[in-house]
Amino acid sequence: MWVCDGITHMGSTQQVAVTGIGESPIGSLPDMDSINLYAAACLEAVDDAGLEKDDIDGLVTGYSLVDPKLMHSTVVTDYLGLNLAYNESLRLGGATPFAGVCHAANAVRQGQCENVIVAFGDNRQTGFKKGDGVSSLATEVGHPEFENPFGPMVPSLYALIAQKHMAEHGTTAEELATVAVTCREHAAMRGAGQQTEPIDVNDVLASDMISSPLHKLECALISDCAGAVVVSSSEAAEETPSPIELTGYGEGHGSEYIHRRDELLQTPAAESGTTAFEMADRTPDDVDVAQLYDCFTITPLLLLEDLGFCEKGDGGQFVRERGITTDGDLPVNTHGGELSYAGAGVFHILEAVRQIRGDAAETQVDADLALAHGVGGVLSTNATLLMEGW
């Protein structure tokens, strides 16, 4: 805090809160379109925060691949009848809601708004069946001239990283599979989400090979779903029933295309994590529970390394020896992640909030500091969030 001409500027030191979380139904929902899903999540999040429609003066939404809008957040604004001081349509792949929370927090700290909904979702399970959605996703992620003519599937782009990790660091198929098994174990414990039937390593390795070394059970679900959180100013949070503090956040963005990486195994999560930890004045050792984007099993391994939980190359060993289940050294994806709960990263943010609130039911851990990290593209865009008690 600094003082200038008698005016006190809270500026970047103002506490920022996450005051509400909400989610739409999850699964195959042919009766709901993308905007319906967004609306359901937003209404629940605002209600959870104990706020009213007119308290909301900011909105960050993602996008829809099934039903694209030129100005997505403005369409949601229209649908919900909002009047906003802050409005942002953000398109950073899976990192979108994570970066959205960063942007909302900045806008709140600038004094531009008091209560911002950050929402993300899509009806991909239903929508991709109707049209050519999986193909269009496949052809939107790779480079149109210098990658897609060679026929990589989206999982192939991550498989290239996984294969190199195995060759260079001795990471095993079993270690990768353990990530999927753990996510399923947590979803089963909670009994919520799309896939709750327990699986073991053999099940993962016996599932169809999609793009070696990644099997079907190592790939994220595709779901109809949306999630939302409310980011609030310190003053607004005081009026809400169960705020938690967003003590640190950071972003790191690198190249879109995998063939342009200087270091295939190095991700901008290192930068987003460092920024977040410095802001919160915390270290990776302080983190009690981590919700790590898990579009494929290789992703959390790289994030464990680049966020500083272990040395580069030791992600597989970390999973095997130290453990990422609720009784491991660092519980990861206690809701089941995209591999088991639902195919959208926004739920990682909601789960971090639940862990700090003590609302994580059967997978609750003793959590003073929760981390949520999102990834977009092929580990191209990254955002890290740190949450603690209010």
Place this chain on the structure above:
Amino acid sequence: MSDKPVPRPSEDTAEFWDTCNDGRFLVQRCTDCGHERFYPAAVCPNCWNTEWEDIELDGNGSIESFTIVHRAPTEAFEEETPYVVALVTMGSDMTVMANVLAEPEEVSVGDAVELTWEDRDGQQLYQFELANR
């Protein structure tokens, strides 16, 4: 006639694809910092210099990583499965994605590969095969 995607050249890439049709693989070298880049672009991503010289690669590379694709992204690739997509290191540490035209079980990280060409609807598309086989 293949349904597989044929590269659609842009302002930046038209010359590259033209020279592919002569069996030559050109990359750009920045005249200021010396950074070699692929894909072709009007700006050096290392120093933002907008001038460059073209250099021709000898076609030798090594496999940085690869994946065997079992589930094709689009119908056009279905009859090819399983096929190999690789990241190949060429020149001064540039990475190129292409297929390695070999039996998948023969391919390993670190293998030496050499450039070969596939005719795709009249456009010569760079590909790789295992070297010294």
